[in-house]
Every structure is written in C-alpha cells, then in structure tokens.
C-alpha cells in the first residue's frame with residue numbers, strides 16, 4: 001500500500017492526532033445501495049476499504065440517502081442496503097474493529113448537510129460533472145437531492161472529521177468540493193482547522209473501470225446492459241460469458257502502454273487484469289504483447305473467477321442471514337453516532353444555534 005499520507009501530516013493537525021496513535025488518519029467512504037454492485041465499485045473502492053483498515057480508523061457507510069436522489073423501490077432498498085454491507089464484510093472489512101453502518105441511521109449526516117447547503121455556492125454546484133451526466137437533458141425533472149448530493153457527501157465525510165477518503169477516480173471532483181466546503185466553513189466561522197481538508201486516496205491499476213461494452217464509458221450500476229459490467233454476485237459462468245463477449249478490436253494484444261492507451265477496450269481489460277492480479281499494467285502488457293485476445297480473455301476469466309468467486313460466495317452467504325447484517329449495521333450506527341453527535345454539537349455552537 002503506497003504511503004499516500006507522507007508529507008501531509010506536518011501541515012495537518014487532524015492527521016497528526018492519528019499519527020500519535022500509530023495510525024495514518026480516519027477514513028470515511030460510502031457506496032450507494034442502488035443494486036448491481038460491480039467490479040468497478042470493488043476495484044475502485046471496496047477492495048481498498050479492507051486493505052486500508054490496518055493503517056486507518058475506518059467508517060464505511062451504505063449511503064441510502066444518496067441512493068434516493070434517484071427513484072428506489074422502497075420494497076427493494078432494504079435488501080440492496082444489506083447487499084452493500086455484505087460486500088464490505090465479504091471483502092474483509094472487520095465490522096467489530098471498524099464501523100459499518102447505513103447513512104440514514106445517523107441523522108447527523110443530514111443535519112450537517114443542511115449547514116453545508118448554506119456554505120456551498122451555487123457556482124460550485126453548477127460545475128459538478130456527475131450531476132450534468134446524471135441529469136442529462138432532463139434537468140428540470142431531476143430531484144433537488146441529486147443536485148445537492150455533493151453537499152451531503154461533504155457532510156458524510158466531515159461529520160466524522162475524516163482525514164482521508166478512498167474513492168474511484170469519478171468521485172475526485174466531489175472530494176474537491178468537500179475540501180472547498182471545509183475551507184470556507186473554517187474561514188467564514190473563524191474556526192481555523194475546525195474541519196480537516198480531506199485527502200482523497202485514489203490508487204491501484206483500476207481507479208476507473210470502464211464498461212465491457214464500451215471502453216470509453218464508465219462501468220456503472222445503472223447501465224441498462226448487464227453485459228456492460230461484472231456484478232460481484234455473478235457466478236463463474238456469468239463472469240466467463242461477459243468476458244467472452246467483452247468488446248475488443250480486430251488487432252492482436254497491444255505491445256506498449258502508449259498503444260494500449262489508444263485502444264480503450266483493450267486498455268480497460270488490461271487494467272482489470274492488472275488490478276485483479278495486483279500487477280503493474282506494464283507487466284501485463286509485456287506478458288500478453290502480440291497475443292490473441294482469446295488467449296488473454298481465457299486468462300482474465302480464470303483470474304476473475306479466482307479472485308471474485310470467494311467474495312461473491314461470501315456475499316451470497318451473508319445475504320441469506322439478514323439478521324446478522326442488520327446487527328452489524330445497527331451496532332455500527334450507534335458507534336458512528338457517538339463520534340458524530342459531539343462534532344455536530346460543536347458545529348451548532350460555532351454557527352450560533354441556541355441549544356434546546
């Protein structure tokens with residue numbers, strides 16, 4: 001694991017506090033329970049959650065309040081929430097040592113989000129590319145929540161004064177907004193260093209996994225084609241079928257990194273292979289240079305089944321035991337509130353709200 005915090009601690013009193021305890025900081029990260037959890041979510045975020053837990057104090061959140069910024073069937077949302085919590089556990093996150101919870105069980109997130117709605121500027125929100133992509137041409141008809149989403153995300157992070165957030169590349173802009181909100185709050189309320197200026201943790205060979213049907217488009221839960229993504233609950237046959245049908249081009253495998261970059265579908269599959277095998281992409285390019293895609297796809301299938309099979313099987317096992325997952329979430333929420341409530345109290349005092 002790269003020491004991405006090196007150098008940051010000296011200028012950041014929040015990080016220094018954790019260093020005194022032999023840790024690198026406090027992490028908060030979340031995943032939306034919007035169904036179809038996929039390889040991108042796993043490689044870009046969830047797998048890293050487990051890898052970071054020996055160096056950081058971690059809070060991992062199923063962000064159900066973010067999920068309802070687009071319509072979610074109430075009859076499905078509970079099981080979708082348990083699915084994400086099961087993925088955290090199956091990926092190896094220790095729910096006793098760290099905190100796994102769902103966002104709506106900790107009302108302090110929404111309370112701080114309102115204050116951040118009043119700190120963030122409209123101009124900042126108007127620049128958010130994810131909103132533009134998700135709203136598309138139907139802007140007038142999307143929810144206000146979808147527009148305000150990044151302010152809630154800032155609250156998710158800062159209600160715990162988290163110092164680091166592991167995310168995929170697509171969340172980088174939202175993280176920058178979180179930093180802007182923290183800086184503006186600290187300045188506006190003359191509270192230097194009240195909120196940390198959170199550092200993103202974006203690392204690995206697959207920080208942006210692309211669709212298997214179109215190497216220029218992000219792999220996403222909401223893509224109507226199930227063949228565009230590998231779901232974490234896919235069995236070996238499904239994984240093999242999707243990799244076999246993954247879009248490629250008529251040439252043999254690329255021979256250099258610069259050649260791969262010009263061939264997005266091949267580049268994406270090479271990145272997935274590198275991430276799953278924990279190899280540098282250059283080493284994978286070298287290994288398969290000039291070979292046929294069929295040979296590479298067989299090797300990728302074997303690797304993907306080997307690495308994802310146990311995670312998917314453990315998720316399925318946990319999802320058959322909803323009582324256990326609910327206990328993990330409830331216990332996590334209680335421990336999360338114990339951290340969040342005093343921070344919100346400080347915020348309210350700083351803002352000038354009277355106490356009840």
Ligand code: AQP
Pocket residue numbers: 030031032033034040041042043044045166167168169170171206207208209210218219220221222223
């Ligand atoms: N394709 C991806 N490659 C790498 N990382 C990714 N993440 C998402 N897609 C990729 C990372 O997964 C974490 C959880 O994401 P999320 O579910 O909260 O929201 P999202 O980014 O909106 O995910 P999707 O799959 O793209 O959902 P839809 O289709 O609903 O928009 C984040 O850390 C994210 O970076």
